[in-house]
Amino acid sequence: xxxxxxxxxxxxxxxxxxxxxxxxxxxxxxxxxxxxxxxxxxxxxxxxxxxxxxxxxxxxxxxxxxxxxxxxxxxxxxxxxxxxxxxxxxxxxxxxxxxxxxxxxxxxxxxxxxxxxxxxxxxxxxxxxxxxxxxxxxxxxxxxxxxxxxxxxxxxxxxxxxxxxxxxxxxxxxxxxxxxxxxxxxxxxxxxxxxxxxxxxxxxxxxxxxxxxxxxxxxxxxxxxxxxxxxxxxxxxxxxxxxxxxxxxxxxxxxxxxxxxxxxxxxxxxxxxxxxxxxxxxxxxxxxxxxxxxxxxxxxxxxxxxxxxxxxxxxxxxxxxxxxxxxxxxxxxxxxxxxxxxxxxxxxxxxxxxxxxxxxxxxxxxxxxxxxxxxxxxxxxxxxxxxxxxxxxxxxxxxxxxxxxxxxxxxxxxxxxxxxxxxxxxxxxxxxxxxxxxxxxxxxxxxxxxxxxxxxxxxxxxxxxxxxxxxxxxxxxxxxxxxxxxxxxxxxxxxxxxxxxxxxxxxxxxxxxxxxxxxxxxxxxxxxxxxxxxxxxxxxxxxxxxxxxxxxxxxxxxxxxxxxxxxxxxxxxxxxxxxxxxxxxxxxxxxxxxxxxxxxxxxxxxxxxxxxxxxxxxxxxxxxxxxxxxxxxxxxxxxxxxxxxxxxxxxxxxxxxxxxxxxxxxxxxxxxxxxxxxxxxxxxxxxxxxxxxxxxxxxxxxxxxxxxxxxxxxxxxxxxxxxxxxxxxxxxxxxxxxxxxxxxxxxxxxxxxx
Numbered sequence: 001x002x003x004x005x006x007x008x009x010x011x012x013x014x015x016x017x018x019x020x021x022x023x024x025x026x027x028x029x030x031x032x033x034x035x036x037x038x039x040x041x042x043x044x045x046x047x048x049x050x051x052x053x054x055x056x057x058x059x060x061x062x063x064x065x066x067x068x069x070x071x072x073x074x075x076x077x078x079x080x081x082x083x084x085x086x087x088x089x090x091x092x093x094x095x096x097x098x099x100x101x102x103x104x105x106x107x108x109x110x111x112x113x114x115x116x117x118x119x120x121x122x123x124x125x126x127x128x129x130x131x132x133x134x135x136x137x138x139x140x141x142x143x144x145x146x147x148x149x150x151x152x153x154x155x156x157x158x159x160x161x162x163x164x165x166x167x168x169x170x171x172x173x174x175x176x177x178x179x180x181x182x183x184x185x186x187x188x189x190x191x192x193x194x195x196x197x198x199x200x201x202x203x204x205x206x207x208x209x210x211x212x213x214x215x216x217x218x219x220x221x222x223x224x225x226x227x228x229x230x231x232x233x234x235x236x237x238x239x240x241x242x243x244x245x246x247x248x249x250x251x252x253x254x255x256x257x258x259x260x261x262x263x264x265x266x267x268x269x270x271x272x273x274x275x276x277x278x279x280x281x282x283x284x285x286x287x288x289x290x291x292x293x294x295x296x297x298x299x300x301x302x303x304x305x306x307x308x309x310x311x312x313x314x315x316x317x318x319x320x321x322x323x324x325x326x327x328x329x330x331x332x333x334x335x336x337x338x339x340x341x342x343x344x345x346x347x348x349x350x351x352x353x354x355x356x357x358x359x360x361x362x363x364x365x366x367x368x369x370x371x372x373x374x375x376x377x378x379x380x381x382x383x384x385x386x387x388x389x390x391x392x393x394x395x396x397x398x399x400x401x402x403x404x405x406x407x408x409x410x411x412x413x414x415x416x417x418x419x420x421x422x423x424x425x426x427x428x429x430x431x432x433x434x435x436x437x438x439x440x441x442x443x444x445x446x447x448x449x450x451x452x453x454x455x456x457x458x459x460x461x462x463x464x465x466x467x468x469x470x471x472x473x474x475x476x477x478x479x480x481x482x483x484x485x486x487x488x489x490x491x492x493x494x495x496x497x498x499x500x501x502x503x504x505x506x507x508x509x510x511x512x513x514x515x516x517x518x519x520x521x522x523x524x525x526x527x528x529x530x531x532x533x534x535x536x537x538x539x540x541x542x543x544x545x546x547x548x549x550x551x552x553x554x555x556x557x558x559x560x561x562x563x564x565x566x567x568x569x570x571x572x573x574x575x576x577x578x579x580x581x582x583x584x585x586x587x588x589x590x591x592x593x594x595x596x597x598x599x600x601x602x603x604x605x606x607x608x609x610x611x612x613x614x615x616x617x618x619x620x621x622x623x624x625x626x627x628x629x630x631x632x633x634x635x636x637x638x639x640x641x642x643x644x645x646x647x648x649x650x651x652x653x654x655x656x657x658x659x660x661x662x663x664x665x666x667x668x669x670x671x672x673x674x675x676x677x678x679x680x681x682x683x684x685x686x687x688x689x690x691x692x693x694x695x696x697x698x699x700x701x702x703x704x705x706x707x708x709x710x711x712x713x714x715x716x717x718x719x720x721x722x723x724x725x726x727x728x729x730x731x732x733x734x735x736x737x738x739x740x741x742x743x744x745x746x747x748x749x750x751x752x753x754x
Contacts, residue, residue, distance in 0.1 A: 024145065027070045038178060042191070043187065048474035067174075074149055082095045082117060087120070088120070097180050100205065105175045107369075109126065117146070127292045130201040133292070136291065167212035169212070185483075199437065203402070214248055219753045220243055225748075227743055240259050242256045254286060276458050290331070294307075299458070308344070325349040361373075367397055372392070375454045391408075401431070420448065439470075445457070447460060461533070464493070465492060466492035468489070472484060490505075505528070516557065548573075554569070567588075578612035583612070584610035584613070586609075601635065610626070633649075645693050648689070652685065655731060681715040683731065684734050685712075686709055690705065706745075707745065711740065
């Protein structure tokens with residue numbers, strides 16, 4: 001890259017040529033001479049924007065090697081230091097610093113880099129103002145140093161870590177935010193004085209002008225994996241490679257050949273008999289690299305719904321033969337003439353394999369942002385082709401108001417029959433001042449809108465209108481156990497496109513930040529009598545009574561020299577046919593014990609009793625069940641040293657459900673009790689993993705994992721065919737004898753930078 005004399009002068013002023021940044025955690029005055037010095041840190045947790053509780057200062061410096069940031073954190077003796085070592089992307093009540101960067105300065109997507117006092121790191125992507133995703137892992141440098149007065153951290157972010165649009169001249173404008181968290185109190189001090197708890201975060205970053213440095217990178221990560229199946233008595237061997245190429249700041253290519261999509265990181269066990277699919281995050285490296293550009297939420301009630309859900313690729317094949325093998329995938333990200341673009345393609349092997357395609361473009365103007373996304377999935381085994389087109393717009397007329405809207409349409413052709421439909425959403429966030437804020441959200445999803453060939457949509461045929469009003473309180477008395485409260489109240493209405501009134505709802509919740517560094521949350525929500533149009537899977541709409549939901553959770557971190565921390569929650573959910581006095585009661589507790597800064601154990605136990613569980617039994621037949629469920633989770637983490645870790649995790653579920661009453665759904669929606677037998681059932685499942693990981697080099701690992709698991713499902717009429725008389729705890733015990741799968745996996749991957 002050739003720099004103009006002006007850029008050379010600017011870089012010289014920012015970093016004298018005689019000194020380069022040595023990332024060792026020790027802030028050398030000569031190294032950081034000419035850097036931007038930040039001292040105006042303000043309290044944002046609790047969100048009072050008052051002076052920082054402890055002196056904090058930072059330095060920001062653009063160098064040819066990358067964006068460098070240093071923190072100096074003074075810490076008085078009354079604030080105990082938390083030096084606990086953590087595995088990558090593991091948070092907690094720890095002393096830490098955060099660097100947030102939007103490399104384009106447009107407020108569309110950014111990155112968060114966290115370094116803890118113990119030397120642990122977290123890296124996440126940030127999209128849609130304040131949605132964080134820690135599935136992504138980047139290659140960046142960091143170090144910490146500690147002394148009697150406090151501690152320091154140095155961070156270097158290479159320019160090749162992200163794509164950046166072409167600079168206007170010799171400089172570029174990026175968005176930045178910095179913060180420091182005191183683990184023992186949970187207090188957070190930020191520059192500028194903004195918080196991710198607010199609707200506008202990413203677009204409110206401080207704009208910083210720096211020299212337009214650039215880096216190129218070519219990296220190849222081959223892998224080999226060997227797996228021995230102890231149940232089947234056979235072994236497998238495979239190999240593949242990932243490719244990453246960034247010739248300049250405006251273009252980046254990621255590709256993978258014969259990727260290993262085995263679950264080194266296993267999913268949590270779930271029991272789901274409902275009509276809505278369970279959502280799982282994706283930690284596969286290829287799908288996390290610069291994936292934030294494709295992260296377009298649509299139709300979301302809980303931030304899961306999106307147009308591109310990468311877990312579709314390599315999921316169960318269309319012929320039901322198990323997980324599909326992915327032959328290859330490629331992803332392009334870049335910018336040209338002020339337009340950001342991304343292209344994604346993946347192809348699966350076999351006659352039942354699918355082909356996935358996606359493309360997205362964005363363009364930002366003063367106060368406005370435009371975007372478009374198209375996806376296509378070809379499924380030859382089903383004779384199905386699915387196309388989706390989406391357009392989105394954001395408008396930020398001032399610092400208090402933001403409006404985000406989107407429209408989407410799908411066209412699906414299967415066996416010569418074509419169906420199409422549309423949907424739209426708008427979200428308005430308004431900061432009223434004096435700690436008050438309001439939000440209006442409207443959503444329409446057409447009956448024929450189909451996004452789940454490539455995306456994730458909880459449901460279609462839905463209209464939703466919600467208004468929320470909230471106020472934050474930060475001036476609580478000094479003797480209060482809370483540092484702040486955030487109260488929110490909301491009213492909403494739900495209907496479908498057939499004119500069916502699903503429910504009206506009202507809710508009130510409070511999020512509290514406590515002075516012990518922990519937090520708590522409670523919510524109460526009431527739904528009017530209405531209709532359930534999902535439970536019968538299209539075989540009728542069921543009249544349902546009023547619903548009531550209560551929820552409370554509390555996290556208490558370690559206090560002083562105590563090795564204990566604990567999380568607990570309680571839930572009451574009345575959502576069956578019996579009304580608000582026949583709800584499910586669910587209790588969960590998870591204490592954790594920290595032996596030292598390197599080793600910890602935890603144990604979680606959840607007990608659930610539901611006297612009125614409504615389940616579909618085929619056609620227009622539904623049934624209510626009395627059920628008990630036990631969920632057990634145990635685990636330990638031992639960070640042997642900075643490169644090695646050993647993790648053990650066990651999860652198991654036992655469930656026992658006894659039929660109470662069968663109902664046929666009448667044409668008018670009335671559930672009519674019938675004298676038809678519906679089966680009792682029970683289930684149990686278990687997942688056990690011992691995983692050793694050795695970091696050979698950045699993003700290069702040796703994994704050795706032992707995995708064992710299994711599940712059973714028993715169903716009988718008028719009693720169980722097997723395991724007669726066992727309760728949920730007994731089912732949990734039976735699950736430990738399961739051995740449907742038992743595998744030993746060894747995987748080696750090494751990243752070569754060329």
